[in-house]
Amino acid sequence: MVAIEARNLSKRYGDVDAVSDLSFSINKGEIVGFLGPNGAGKTTTMRMLTGFLPATDGSAYIAGHEIFEEPIAARRAIGYLPETPPLYPEMTVLGYLAFVAKIKDVPRSESKDAVDRALLRCGLGEVRRRVIRDLSKGFRQRVGLAQAIVHDPPVLILDEPTVGLDPIQIREIRSLISELASPEQGEARHTVILSTHILNEVEAICERIILINQGRKALDQPLAEVVAGGQSLEEVFARAIARDEVSSDEAPEPTSVEPAP
Amino acid sequence: MRHLLAIAQRELGSLFVSPVAYVVLTLWSVLAGTFFLSSLISFDQRLAEASRYGAEEYLAQMNLNDHLIMPFYGSMWIVLLFLLPAVSMGLFANEKANGTDELLYTSPIRIWEIVAGKFLAGFAFVFLMTAIVGFFAGILFVYGEPEVGKTLTGLLGLLLVSFAYMAVGALASSLTRNQLIAFVLTMVALLVIGLMLPFIVEIGVGGDSGGRGIGIGPTVRYISTAPHFETLLSGVVDTVDLVYFAVVVAICAVLSKAALESVRWR
Numbered sequence: 001m002v003a004i005e006a007r008n009l010s011k012r013y014g015d016v017d018a019v020s021d022l023s024f025s026i027n028k029g030e031i032v033g034f035l036g037p038n039g040a041g042k043t044t045t046m047r048m049l050t051g052f053l054p055a056t057d058g059s060a061y062i063a064g065h066e067i068f069e070e071p072i073a074a075r076r077a078i079g080y081l082p083e084t085p086p087l088y089p090e091m092t093v094l095g096y097l098a099f100v101a102k103i104k105d106v107p108r109s110e111s112k113d114a115v116d117r118a119l120l121r122c123g124l125g126e127v128r129r130r131v132i133r134d135l136s137k138g139f140r141q142r143v144g145l146a147q148a149i150v151h152d153p154p155v156l157i158l159d160e161p162t163v164g165l166d167p168i169q170i171r172e173i174r175s176l177i178s179e180l181a182s183p184e185q186g187e188a189r190h191t192v193i194l195s196t197h198i199l200n201e202v203e204a205i206c207e208r209i210i211l212i213n214q215g216r217k218a219l220d221q222p223l224a225e226v227v228a229g230g231q232s233l234e235e236v237f238a239r240a241i242a243r244d245e246v247s248s249d250e251a252p253e254p255t256s257v258e259p260a261p
Numbered sequence: 262m263r264h265l266l267a268i269a270q271r272e273l274g275s276l277f278v279s280p281v282a283y284v285v286l287t288l289w290s291v292l293a294g295t296f297f298l299s300s301l302i303s304f305d306q307r308l309a310e311a312s313r314y315g316a317e318e319y320l321a322q323m324n325l326n327d328h329l330i331m332p333f334y335g336s337m338w339i340v341l342l343f344l345l346p347a348v349s350m351g352l353f354a355n356e357k358a359n360g361t362d363e364l365l366y367t368s369p370i371r372i373w374e375i376v377a378g379k380f381l382a383g384f385a386f387v388f389l390m391t392a393i394v395g396f397f398a399g400i401l402f403v404y405g406e407p408e409v410g411k412t413l414t415g416l417l418g419l420l421l422v423s424f425a426y427m428a429v430g431a432l433a434s435s436l437t438r439n440q441l442i443a444f445v446l447t448m449v450a451l452l453v454i455g456l457m458l459p460f461i462v463e464i465g466v467g468g469d470s471g472g473r474g475i476g477i478g479p480t481v482r483y484i485s486t487a488p489h490f491e492t493l494l495s496g497v498v499d500t501v502d503l504v505y506f507a508v509v510v511a512i513c514a515v516l517s518k519a520a521l522e523s524v525r526w527r
Contacts, residue, residue: 086364102267
């Protein structure tokens, strides 16, 4: 079953193509690494998938719901960690997650359990009553992740989930992400797409990579196939991008620019 | 409804853990006390003067409502023009500055629920401000006998004018991510619709005087909040004024929603 599908997604800012004609589909339970150099259009794509940005062209489906035709049903299925964690600095961790649970339609009776589970999973138990402003960057990132999973969504869209964390925290977040997608009582529950430009992160947790460059898809393969030829991911990455640049020299394309968040 | 209340509750909570709410409420209370006292003293002086000169007719006309409570409410209305923008400036601008708009717009809630929640929070805050003014007016009931109806109608006027100004402030806040810009924009807008428009009419641009007018006077007057507020202040509840305030709030709500949506469609 397809959990995330992009059909010919394009985003233009004036004359600039941030993303053009991007299509892919991700099956339920897959963990996909969304790769690309800075400014390739990763954040723009994720924002289109979540419905934050309307696509200039094309459509996106989350758990079978078109993001702009059935926005409420589609968004209910999404847990989204934006590039900058969307936190209210003056709130406590507990208060913030309770608020998110409310706006994500977690039933009142289950709200407390949902918040407790998210706190536990993200290792936030000890800071639950602290004000978010006073937390370290690592903890804030975890609160951002807790926010994305509090309503136990089938689809997780994570924009650079490990940025700014120390090695230990990175390892914890990675194992958390793997855990979210691993079969639970015989059934794969979460589908994860995460953007990153840290290649060994992809190798550590992803089963498949989608690589984009200048707003276009450059590669879409299972990780096992990509590295099967004995080459490192870094080489594949560099070659895919170089190939693209050669082709864009032949037929000049407008450069892709990722807008400031 | 649950979403709307969640948004409103969170907004109020954030206002009250930030210094803004306390600074505004403290200033508002201090100024309310000051203006109440000065209205009281001036009322007392006029009373004393009138009795000294034996102006019986004038004395007979003087009452707590028209000569103390009304000027007091009027002063607080002026204070409102300057203090309210500090409360409204963050309503939407803060979400954009925090990046939390990305959370709200990707949650299964509708934009009108966000707008209504924000407005509700703003209204609750100005309700508290009006209640403080009401408290001072209430003191008079201990020592004198003002008319209850007139006192409350004036208070209603102050509340409605606050609602309208809060709506204008929310709209300004929806247009920018910078709180300072929202603050200035709101203050300018309030000074124009609150003070400048009636002034323009008075100096005769509107055509009530001298026959050189083009008849826009009544329209300009109608747009301004001042005449509607004054009617309520004088103790008259006219449907026209109630409709006016409702329309201002509705227009601002619709425009705020459009502003929030347009940012993403650009």
